[in-house]
Amino acid sequence: MIDYETLKIIWWLLVGVLLVGFAIMDGHDMGVGTLLPFVGKSDVERRVIINTVGPHWDGNQVWFITGGGAIFAAWPLVYATAFSGFYWAMLAVLWALFFRPVGFDYRSKISDPRWRSTWDWGLFVGGSVPPLIFGVAFGNLFQGVPFHFDDNLVSYYTGSFWGLLNPFALLCGLVSTTMITLHGAVYLAHRTEGVIQQRAIRAATIFGLLLIACFAAAGVWLAYGIEGYVISSAVDAGGQADPLAKTVVREAGAWLANYKLAPLTILLPVLGFAGALGAILLARANRTLLAFVSSALMLVGVIGTAGASLFPFIMPSSSDPRASLTVWDSVSSYTTLGIMLAATLIFMPLIIFYTSWAYKVMAGKITEAYIRENDRGAY
Template sequence: MILFELVPFEFLRVVWWLLIGVMLIAFALTDGFDMGTGMLLPFVARTDLERRVVINTVGPVWEGNQVWFILGGGSIFAAWPPLYAISFSGFYMAMFLILTALILRPVAFKYRSKREGTRWRAMWDRALFIGGFVPALLFGVAVGNVLLGVPFHLTPDLMPVYEGGLFGKLFGLLRPFALLCGLVSLAMAVMLGAGWLVLKTEGVIQDRARAIGRPAALLALAGYLLAGIWLAYGIQGYGFVTEPPHDGPSNPLLHQVTHGGSWLTAYAERPWIAIAPVLGVLGTLMAWRAIGRRGELSPLGWAQLGGFGMIASVGLVMFPFILPSNTHPDSSLSVWDASSSHLTLFVMLVGGAIFLPLIMVYTAWVYRVLWGKVTPDEVENPDTHAY
């Protein structure tokens, strides 16, 4: 018997749903503090030296943090081709803006200190702010739209058709609930950035980061709770009329989907998933408390726990759906009917089992080597090659 046949198709589908979720959460929590630091730059640093200190806290790590974004996107392409095709088509304009903003960031890092002119450096500082603000906002807006459902359908030959039009691919995403999710994402990124700066800086920069981090944590928590109430009473969820076979063919049109009720009925069906929102609320509250109690490592740790809980709660509530359609519910994509083949998922799992641990070990080693405060003396020392 071929080896991959020993691993159930159902198991591989769930494992890749879980692994891609882990990759995207890892990106949100690591590159999230990069984005938050960029957004905080104009507010916590008032001199050029202070701004250089802030920039050099994330300068050595931001590229490694974006690896999770690349891994997640590549894994979606290979494991869930319909999800990749529809989401990148439907969110095309938003993704274009996100990638443009992300491209600004490395250019700003490299060119900011090439000249000493005030206007020159201020221009690149604004680019770093935009490089944090735009992705943080639009990633949250995208999550909100996934919960609301996306206007697409599948033709009988499974060709995806997005119904939003060119401008609808951007402005059609800016629905009130989605904008609320975007604001939660912004506040969470600022909270993470503040936690990072508390850990990596000292003196006035650290004090200013604390002053902004506390209200950001409360704003993230308030927005998350409001979104939960809105989700419970104002937004319809999705469900199967009959549960599809978990090892069946990857054809969403074989199953009938209902659009009604509430997403939050998932907590009654799978009570254990309540741990995610509990962690989201607890972690955010503890981050707010830790920032105020002058802790240095704990604010970032608690902020990441809160962010993990908030993001994980979305995936766990939606499971097994990964991209519902609000115009043609029967075209909605789920874990059970939108994956690649059994063999493809198995080969990917073998590769992931080899390379993911290496990436994690290397990332941990890099953070260990770079552990410690970034100080003005270190930034001004030409031997450190600081930005």
Template sequence: MLFDYEVLRLIWWALLGILLIGFAVTDGFDMGAAALMPFIGKRDEERRVIINTVGPVWEGNQVWFILGGGAIFAAWPALYALSFSGFYLAMFIVLFALILRPVAFKYRSKRDGAKWRRNWDWALFISGAVPPVIFGVAVGNAMVGVPFYYTDELRPMYEGTLFGLLNPAALFCGIVSIAMILMHGAAWIVLKTEGEIAARARRIGFYAALASVVLFALGGAILSFGWLGGYVLTSTADWAGPSYPLAKSVEVARGAWLANYMNVPLLAIVPALGFIGLAGAAVGFKTGGVERLTLLASGTGVAFIIATVGVTMFPFILPSTIMPDHSLMVFDASSSRNTLRNMLISVIIFLPLILGYTAWVFHVMRGKVTEDGIAKSSHAY
């Protein structure tokens, strides 16, 4: 039963979401902290404190990004081919920004000049702010649809441009993404620092959490009032059939993205948990409550905002604006049954190891980062 083709497709759809959530929750606070660092750190010593809160863990956190890309490549090759080619320039910008982070970490303290360090501080800002915006824009385009179609030989043809991705809905999703990542980064800084640094992070985090609540609610209103059209399957789906994206009928309809919630009202718990997480983070920032609970609430908000997108779009993965019938869906865009089965066995073996290693690293690196501690450490950034 576990290795039935339709079950494997559902499992890998869920695993892809888990990997993306893992990346957003772990590397998200790294990026948020880097984006906030020039504004929260007023002195060089304070900025070094913020850098050293993420310095020991960012490489491990970025593993989730690699895993997500690998999962798309192996489990959803059609999605990989279209997204990584159609969004090529956008992905190149993301990779450039991510490459800036380790370079800035290594080179910032090589010289004592204020201008030198300030320039690397802004490089860190770019490395933290740009990827969340672009990832949010990518999610927005997935919901709006992407201009592609398949030829009779099943060759994917993408007809979009980089600037075509910057539509209003996608830019809105980019704003939602950066707001929640800034909130999450602030929660991490509060947990790992003390004094004025933590106080400034708490103030910024509160407003970022409020902005996330408002923007998330506005996104729900946009869908509820039908201001953003969705996609609906109008033919019978063969969940156990071969991956052939041309054997179905799809229509664009107002309010279609709410169909899953209408059919299964219990799914409303997913966006509800997103709101609860965001609200809990805002309360934690405002009251100065338990710092770990604030970070947990922030991470919950981030996780369930992403999960809401997946639940809303299911079973669609990447709709087509040119030929809706050619849209990629869970049941017609996956790898073969044997590939999904063998990969699942690998995940069952190795994912617990990754989780255990990650937990061990955070346990070892627990505690506050202070200016005195950095001054005494020869390994600090």
């Protein structure tokens, strides 16, 4: 039997896996959408770009839906507090995502250039806004979110939407945007050829270098400019969830403490930098499949760095530090986590299997000749 403490750690890791899976699978088609108006210079070129992701973008959404469902079931206090505090930000993500199904399905139904251009920019919004907002959200987690609980564990958010748009959070938004756009550019380079591929490689170079610069700047800022959170009291890691049963203090440099306690975690930021640099170099060498793998490893490194730095905190509170939500005190019951783990062990392999099969079936280059020959069937 797995004990409660171990189950909490397992679900922290599983949520991380789902976030990374979402970034890899849904991230590349968001990155492609971000690049669409700039890499595609004509209607045919833009249709080529859209058709690299059009057949499977909706299947990739399963990672987003599963991640949200996992947070709801495994970390109900996090879900409730985050969605109330980040309400308008989450609505902005949903509004942006609305452009994607309509844009993909209706963009090429009418040949009017104004109609198609409008949906091209709609797909740009649907691809660029969610990564930016997700990055801003992570930036605010490191600074602490202004919320507290009453005696009945009802959360109260005391901040504002505009307060989320602070300098460090915006920098984290740039990290998220550049890494997703790099990932999309590498994927686009792998699925296209000729002038579109060359533009995608140039985009990968630009956004890869921007990512390296922004990731380094965020790390330095986090180390020297932002106080971290530390649990200063005893914690019953295997006990029932009670976020108010601990004491939390803020200390300079605390977000780096885990790298001293577990030195191997330093491999995560190293992987982020190395993966980005490898993606650039491999794409420029026209080794696009390896570049995509390197870009995926970059996503593991960057997202893993955020998780390792925050651990065991999930959602720190700037209003009442003891109300900060952690891996130990924001989870569901032992029974719920156990049932969910069993379901995950059954369905996660199925998701990976059918995703792999779908990409194998749709492998190959998308060309302008293909679009002209399949004018009615292509997106």
